[in-house]
Amino acid sequence: xxxxxxxxxxxxxxxxxxxxxxxxxxxxxxxxxxxxxxxxxxxxxxxxxxxxxxxxxxxxxxxxxxxxxxxxxxxxxxxxxxxxxxxxxxxxxxxxxxxxxxxxxxxxxxxxxxxxxxxxxxxxxxxxxxxxxxxxxxxxxxxxxxxxxxxxxxxxxxxxxxxxxxxxxxxxxxxxxxxxx
Amino acid sequence: xxxxxxxxxxxxxxxxxxxxxxxxxxxxxxxxxxxxxxxxxxxxxxxxxxxxxxxxxxxxxxxxxxxxxxxxxxxxxxxxxxxxxxxxxxxxxxxxxxxxxxxxxxxxxxxxxxxxxxxxxxxxxxxxxxxxxxxxxxxxxxxxxxxxxxxxxxxxxxxxxxxxxxxxxxxxxxxxxxxxxxxxxxxxxxxxxxxxxxxxxxxxxxxxxxxxxxxxxxxxxxxxxxxxxxxxxxxxxxxxxxxxxxxxxxxxxxxxxxxxxxxxxxxxxxxxxxxxxxxxxxxxxxxxxxxxxxxxxxxxxxxxxxxxxxxxxxxxxxxxxxxxxxxxxxxxxxxxxxxxxxxxxxxxxxxxxxxxxxxxxxxxxxxxxxxxx
Numbered sequence: 001x002x003x004x005x006x007x008x009x010x011x012x013x014x015x016x017x018x019x020x021x022x023x024x025x026x027x028x029x030x031x032x033x034x035x036x037x038x039x040x041x042x043x044x045x046x047x048x049x050x051x052x053x054x055x056x057x058x059x060x061x062x063x064x065x066x067x068x069x070x071x072x073x074x075x076x077x078x079x080x081x082x083x084x085x086x087x088x089x090x091x092x093x094x095x096x097x098x099x100x101x102x103x104x105x106x107x108x109x110x111x112x113x114x115x116x117x118x119x120x121x122x123x124x125x126x127x128x129x130x131x132x133x134x135x136x137x138x139x140x141x142x143x144x145x146x147x148x149x150x151x152x153x154x155x156x157x158x159x160x161x162x163x164x165x166x167x168x169x170x171x172x173x174x175x176x177x178x179x180x181x
Numbered sequence: 182x183x184x185x186x187x188x189x190x191x192x193x194x195x196x197x198x199x200x201x202x203x204x205x206x207x208x209x210x211x212x213x214x215x216x217x218x219x220x221x222x223x224x225x226x227x228x229x230x231x232x233x234x235x236x237x238x239x240x241x242x243x244x245x246x247x248x249x250x251x252x253x254x255x256x257x258x259x260x261x262x263x264x265x266x267x268x269x270x271x272x273x274x275x276x277x278x279x280x281x282x283x284x285x286x287x288x289x290x291x292x293x294x295x296x297x298x299x300x301x302x303x304x305x306x307x308x309x310x311x312x313x314x315x316x317x318x319x320x321x322x323x324x325x326x327x328x329x330x331x332x333x334x335x336x337x338x339x340x341x342x343x344x345x346x347x348x349x350x351x352x353x354x355x356x357x358x359x360x361x362x363x364x365x366x367x368x369x370x371x372x373x374x375x376x377x378x379x380x381x382x383x384x385x386x387x388x389x390x391x392x393x394x395x396x397x398x399x400x401x402x403x404x405x406x407x408x409x410x411x412x413x414x415x416x417x418x419x420x421x422x423x424x425x426x427x428x429x430x431x432x433x434x435x436x437x438x439x440x441x442x443x444x445x446x447x448x449x450x451x452x453x454x455x456x457x458x459x460x461x462x463x464x465x466x467x468x469x470x471x472x473x474x475x476x477x478x479x480x481x482x483x484x485x486x487x488x489x490x491x492x493x494x495x496x497x498x499x500x501x502x503x504x505x506x507x508x509x510x511x512x513x514x515x516x517x518x519x520x521x522x523x524x525x526x527x528x529x530x531x532x533x534x535x536x537x538x539x540x541x542x543x544x545x546x547x548x549x550x551x552x553x554x
Binding site: 026027030031033034035036037038039040041109110111112117118120122123127129130132134136137147151154155158159161162163164165 | 198202203205206207209210213214217218220221224225226232233234235236238319320321322338494498499500502504505508512516518519520522523524526527529530532533534
């Protein structure tokens, strides 16, 4: 039955794990640039967490391509399906590009890219302040776009689950589901 | 993909929809959306409007000094410098940083005057700065930004922010409003105390014979894993002359001109001194000096053998962020360090994206004038 079909275990673990990481990352990023006193401590979390998200995004995308996702609720119309799929790929694209832009912009600024202790990343791009300024701007704009995409995604799923009651969320759930009727 | 397949007919195993549950659901969604947007706006410092953010710090510099595209928001007037640091190995007693291993490290530096005007007339009492970048093996770096005051004037970022307005020169007199300044000092006794210390250390004749202090405390860790609080300073190796405040030399750039002339004659040298704090010495208060009897390690010599007009690729493009540190040196609990890092980054981001105009401190022009004399 389509209502009880689920994503694979790896997909579900990655989805919820990354949901927490990405939302935390967005809040850390916003708070970091706005707080003089917490800036340093938050930056120490922001950089390694960003790289972790980059790695997980690649693993997750490969896993997504290799496994057929469960079917969408039958009541969903053609445009709803297009929107669902489009937003899924938009989220993937943003989770992939944001860490790369962050890495690239630190390289363009000429900063050493410290992940943790003596662990550093090599520069991605040559030192260039104008390029840095552009990437820094892009990092902010795309981060807000990711936040908007995340919020739309969460609200759309909640709409299906709480209002339409089509058990869309169950496809990502861990609870035992039972067949009705 | 499965979504593309023709949907099977609608199955009727949906629970009944009631108006009540649908409304509750919609309310919950609205709540989640509002909380998300509001939460992010709060985290991002959008409200309350008087919260001290690095952006508002940079705005205040622009408010006090005007906006000068392409230049630093503070220490706007400056000149790029280069040379090297020769470590004698003594610094390894407190820090395992590779910069203290005996040998030579190339250095990019920048001499500057505090304030946001790139063409401010040089004056002896204006705070002088020296920023340094030591590129180290394996992509490590050490950056430090020091000034010629013996202590810093503010203990907290909030104090610095408030002092900028209180000390803003009035258009008529060119001096700060005495009432505003008095009110500020009454609220910030630590600044009043620091100003008294500064008064006992009048400025020297120029950039070349100034002592540059890092002022903030850092934590140094050696090979054995022992960590101690450290403040570092650069002490001039040559003779020190007091500034002649009665008859300052003419010329808008007289301090920079003198620096350019001195470097052309001989390389300039400073000793890098690491002062080791003892338990109980304040590490979170840059206005409070440590007792004079603290152990001091002479870690080596900084040599500056060339100065350059600010340009692409030299110190112009360097953010002398005090928290870019090598392994073996770490931040202390001083609240100014994170704030400096955040505000410098804000200033760097703004100027990096702005069009550039040439620096009023022009080394070639100064050298030509000096040759003609």
